[in-house]
Amino acid sequence: MTAESADRTLPVFVPGWVLDDRSLAPPALGDLVDVVLTFDPTDPTVPGAHTVRATVRPLLGLTPYGEPDGELRWPHEVVGDGWSAEWLSDRPLAGRVELTGRLFAGISWTASDDPVRVRGRVRRVRVVEHRVDRTDRGLRAVDGTERLTDVEAAPRRFWSNWDVQSEDHFQETGVLIDLDVDDVPATEVGFVAGAVAVHGADVWVMDRSNPFLLHVDTAATPPRVVEYLLPLTIESPKDQWTRTVHADRGGCWIASRHDVFRCDRTGDAAVTIERVCAEGGNYSSVVDGRLFLVGTTRPALHTDRRYGMVRVDADAHPVRMLDDELRLVPVDDPATVARVTAQRRRADTAHAADGTEWVAVGDLTAQSPDGTRRQVDLDVRTRGTMHWVQPDPYADPANAELLASMWVSPPVPRKPTP
Structure with missing residues (x-):
């Protein structure tokens, strides 16, 4: 056959x-x-x-x-x-x-x-x-x-x-x-909740692998859901989550193993998003309003796609902080490192100030301190507007010296030999 x-x-x-x-x-x-x-x-x-x-x-x-x-x-x-x-x-x-x-x-x-x-x-x-x-x-x-x-x-x-x-x-x-393989329904790309963060009445939910971010305003009845399609990569859905969200008053951080993005609310249904660094960590934490990336803290065996099972040593600086200039700086203070690593949490679970536990595993659910559990309807949502702030490495003063070394002078015509 x-x-x-x-x-x-x-x-x-x-x-x-x-x-x-x-x-x-x-x-x-x-x-x-x-x-x-x-x-x-x-x-x-x-x-x-x-x-x-x-x-x-x-x-x-x-x-x-x-x-x-x-x-x-x-x-x-x-x-x-x-x-x-x-x-x-x-x-x-x-x-x-x-x-x-x-x-x-x-x-x-x-x-x-x-x-x-x-x-x-x-x-x-x-x-x-x-x-x-x-x-x-x-x-x-x-x-x-x-x-x-x-x-x-x-x-x-x-x-x-x-x-x-x-x-x-x-x-x-x-x-x-x-x-x-012919008799199958058409595949629909639906939202699959994978990561969640909460600050006050604002709940941010990230899709497990696709670049969809939802903002849930829990102060409204029923909660108002706005969807943002972000300029992020599509990741493999084999993991429960591929990104971590950290919420604050102005918006949220979106961190992964590969990069960090900043998403700020600029209106009722509008955000700006910018990649602030092209490096990531195994996980991330927010302590005292600062974003920290945590890498490999101890030697371990990992499966490498190129070499199979290999030993991976601890990073020279496992903990790094995003400073005011949006640059990653090493953190070596033992007390700070201990505080940061103690703040590690599952990306699919977040706790509000009132004790409500938010869980993003496919759907979004909230469990109150009294044990009452409710599911938020994410299917009823509006489309928000997104402004992408794209970094320009050629305009960054930090790269001036690098650009100078890359500059090639135009060729000078040789004088004819008499």
Whole structure:
């Protein structure tokens, strides 16, 4: 079978352990699923194997993987008709290819920052069984012994518990689904609350990954919500939040691992926004009206997209403060560092002066000190106006010396040789 077809239905194998760790709910006929796919080259006789004509591109800047036999595998993306999958290739490739193999759901073999997710409607569900043999290293599912059984929905069971009772034992190892990538509703970009801050009656809510900022005036009944579309990057939605908001009387700070923006209210439904620095921190805190960025405070092991697992040492100056000139200055005073690090909080939770707890996890809720919980309707909102103050590095006096060294004098015509 060739995957590029008129109805665009893909066979996808879901291993049992993916269902065990709840990466994917047990699929049933008619379900709409949203998954990360991985392509694994295999024999064409394996159930679910098919030939795809697709475009391959390398995932740049990712370290190759070493196999036990010494072979190397480089991360690539395979892009087909209505779908995309990760793939580990034994050599760098780019362009149009034809591959034979099987698509797996819920497995990410690469360190891709933001793998493409595929949405589709489940048209068929089949339980896959393998004969299981005992080996010196434990139990092994024998390739080529697969049995398939059509079902309405994947069984809800613990798939990783293999109870071998006989020499000719067959074990359920996963489900094979037919995924219709055409029969899906149009994707709507809705607001997903990810970060919140409060100052008096003003509540600022940042989208989890998109550059939407909401201002909620809680003094109005019902609360008045104004939306601002900001000149910020679109971040990966894999985290609960990608930015932190700090509210004050004039507006709010928006901080991330990469930068800091200042957002000031200039009218009833108007703001100005300006990037004040192109550096960020692991987290940020406001102490005595000052914004502090906190980096790496102690050595740790981190997964690096280029090198895999690496040691990361503490920053020379883990705590920095944004001064009156909007420049980051190191903070080495132990008492100040202790106060700043003690102020660390979750970006999706903020506490008002009256004790109300605001939580931004998809929706926005407020819990009063008496335990009363209410949800703020963020869908009813108006569009505010935003003025973007763009920094001009050429006009910054601090860069005058740098600009002087960059200046190239126009060429002087040489005098003709007599």
